[in-house]
Amino acid sequence: MAALPRKVNRRRFLQTTAAASSVFGTFTIVPRHVLGQGQVPPSETFGGALIGVGGRGPGTYSEMCKGLNVKKLADCDVKFGDRADQKTVYTDFRRVLDRQDIDLIAIATPPHWHALISIAAAQAGKDVLCEKPMTRTLGEGRAVANAFERYNRVFQVGTFGRFGAYGNEQARLTHKIMRSGLLPKCEGVVIQRGGVKVRQWSGDPETKLAEVPPNLDWDLYCGPSPLKPFTPSRFGGSHRKWWDYDNGGLGDMGQHKFDPINWTWGKDDTSPVEIEVHAPPAHPEVTGMWGWVKLKYADGLTIVMDSGEWGEPFAELQPRDIGLNDLSEADQARLKALPDPEPLLSFGEAVKQRKQAGGHAEAAHRTVTLLHLANIAIRLGRNLKYDPVKEEFVGDEEANRLAYPPLRAPWHV
Amino acid sequence: MNAELNALIARLPEGGTKPPQDAQPAREALQQLWSQCPAAVPELVALLQPAATGGDARVRLAVHNLATLASAAQDQERAAFCKALAATLQADHPADVKVFVIQQLQLCGGEEVSPALAALLADANLGEAAAQALLAIEAGAAAAYRQALPSANERMQLVLVQNLGMLRDTEALALVRPLVASEDQQLRLTAAATLGRIGNSIADANTLLALARREQGYAQGKAVDACFDLAERLGELGKDAERRQLLGELASLGKGNYVSQAAERQLAATK
Known part of the structure; x- marks a missing residue:
């Protein structure tokens, strides 16, 4: 396993001073959208851009703009070969990131581009709202979290269920108990049945090759993934059916389902240690059907993903919440004395206050890690052990090779 | 059959x-x-x-x-x-x-x-x-890459230089350093990223800083990031004076912007 992205300790998202949106240019550029003590006046207008103008593009851009005054300055998509003017319409995201008048980037490309564009945007000083899933591979998630840590930029993944969880009293109590350290052994069991479109986003292994559409930059579309012959289903929404670009229904929808669970159960900074799988042999190129995956954390918390679309339903365990009764009376009193969970900031508020957004990079990475662990077990058809600190599988080289695959030059994390 | x-x-x-x-x-x-x-x-x-x-x-x-x-x-x-x-x-x-x-x-x-x-x-x-x-x-990968690099075509140069960086192959330094001056922007940025991962001296730092000053926009961000990678590497090699010198240079670029703040945070973290 070559060159894992460097691990960081707990995320230190600093709120210090102002932050500029450009690199140096003449080396004296004053931050345009950040004044005074790091606060942004309500009248301030941000320059915005959308990269990836497909089905999820408008929605992702709209989410990015909530609570902010944003002037759209650029649209970018690899299929805009016939209309790119290099002023407001682009095919190459790098030319969008060149612009110093753009502060905010909405990313709605297929997932194999999410990490690379997010990282490049952070390096160029932009804040990012990135469509789910955060990444296509496990290694990419760590690299995104590291980049946003290094440059202190705002990142929010395009799923918002954790904000709803924060508004739920029982979920807030669970979160508080889990984060309190008062529960050394967790007997919680979460079972998520269905809802991840497994068959819908499973691929057809027999597809016909075709000519690349004239407006499409196919090489740039493939980007970090292997350059394969064009077939229509590799592009335009059905990319979800190919391991080269996404991870099937679980990869694509799972961040919606499991992000609120990850926050509720206080797992924004760790990952499971054991993965057990029930699935048929997987195809090397197209995503497919699976039955269930059981993921267990070191503290005992168990999360079950049951597709509800193949094989017998998972029946080994029943869901189990935790509550005050899981604590001694003395610990209940200690819990009461602890502060309640802090409110989660929306992307807009995070940008204005220069603070961490609710669905920040480290948290998003830990949620998407659940999906990657499950999908790698599905692909290998075997149970796995995982080290959530080193972020490596234990004793399974092939699993690590799937977690950290080589990217196609010049793209790398 | x-x-x-x-x-x-x-x-x-x-x-x-x-x-x-x-x-x-x-x-x-x-x-x-x-x-x-x-x-x-x-x-x-x-x-x-x-x-x-x-x-x-x-x-x-x-x-x-x-x-x-x-x-x-x-x-x-x-x-x-x-x-x-x-x-x-x-x-x-x-x-x-x-x-x-x-x-x-x-x-x-x-x-x-x-x-x-x-x-x-x-x-x-x-x-x-x-x-x-x-x-x-x-x-066996690094040795094979090094052997193949001198006669590689443009596409394979990119692949080999990038992969040598992924492997952190310090024996490739002499091959990679000149490529940071390539006229091909993709190749010089790829070489810069690799130098950030395998470089070991203040001379390498100066090479990357000069590139960061020359490039603009996206490319400048990549060159700066290579500088930060090299600063980490110098720290890993125990070359703290060189690391601090490089971070100091980064901190002085565009006072008050996010790059200088990033450098200042790294300097402050090890005071």
Whole structure:
């Protein structure tokens, strides 16, 4: 396993001073959208851009703009070969990131581009709202979290269920108990049945090759993934059916389902240690059907993903919440004395206050890690052990090779 | 054609939207196929079709899942399977079939197949796939890349320089340093990223800083990031004075902006 992205300790998202949106240019550029003590006046207008103008593009851009005054300055998509003017319409995201008048980037490309564009945007000083899933591979998630840590930029993944969880009293109590350290052994069991479109986003292994559409930059579309012959289903929404670009229904929808669970159960900074799988042999190129995956954390918390679309339903365990009764009376009193969970900031508020957004990079990475662990077990058809600190599988080289695959030059994390 | 082999393949699912109702018979068929390996490998590979022809979903699934079984097998068995798979690269198969075979070696291969893959680095159709498989395998990769780099075409230069950085191959320093001055922006940024991972001196820092000052926009961000990588590396090498000097230079670039703040945070964190 070559060159894992460097691990960081707990995320230190600093709120210090102002932050500029450009690199140096003449080396004296004053931050345009950040004044005074790091606060942004309500009248301030941000320059915005959308990269990836497909089905999820408008929605992702709209989410990015909530609570902010944003002037759209650029649209970018690899299929805009016939209309790119290099002023407001682009095919190459790098030319969008060149612009110093753009502060905010909405990313709605297929997932194999999410990490690379997010990282490049952070390096160029932009804040990012990135469509789910955060990444296509496990290694990419760590690299995104590291980049946003290094440059202190705002990142929010395009799923918002954790904000709803924060508004739920029982979920807030669970979160508080889990984060309190008062529960050394967790007997919680979460079972998520269905809802991840497994068959819908499973691929057809027999597809016909075709000519690349004239407006499409196919090489740039493939980007970090292997350059394969064009077939229509590799592009335009059905990319979800190919391991080269996404991870099937679980990869694509799972961040919606499991992000609120990850926050509720206080797992924004760790990952499971054991993965057990029930699935048929997987195809090397197209995503497919699976039955269930059981993921267990070191503290005992168990999360079950049951597709509800193949094989017998998972029946080994029943869901189990935790509550005050899981604590001694003395610990209940200690819990009461602890502060309640802090409110989660929306992307807009995070940008204005220069603070961490609710669905920040480290948290998003830990949620998407659940999906990657499950999908790698599905692909290998075997149970796995995982080290959530080193972020490596234990004793399974092939699993690590799937977690950290080589990217196609010049793209790398 | 071995009729038994064909019968076993017929028991496999196509995959994707066409799974088996029950996984167990398919897994048993794979185990029986595995018991015929490595002898059956040439026949299996001969059944693979180029993408334009298709019709080989079950065979692809078979070869891939055998690679998966190999990766979990005893090392001697795994190596025997991989050697047999690598030997098919010498046979007369279409290029995209060979690419598929190489991609399976990327999952289960070890040092036993590195020489076979290294020999393909100069191949116009297979070189890039071979380079990626070697990167996953690691053993023998860096030396093979270094040997191939001087005569590589533009595309393979990018691949090899990037992969040398991924492997943190310090022996490649002399090859990589001049490429930071390349007229090809992609190559010089790729070389800069690699130098950030393997550089070891203040001279390397100055090279990267000069590039960061010259580039604009996206490219400048990449060059700056290479500087930060090098600062981390200098710290790992115990060269704290050089690391602080580099971070100090970064902090002085564009006072008050996010790059200088990032550098200042790193300096403050180790005071």
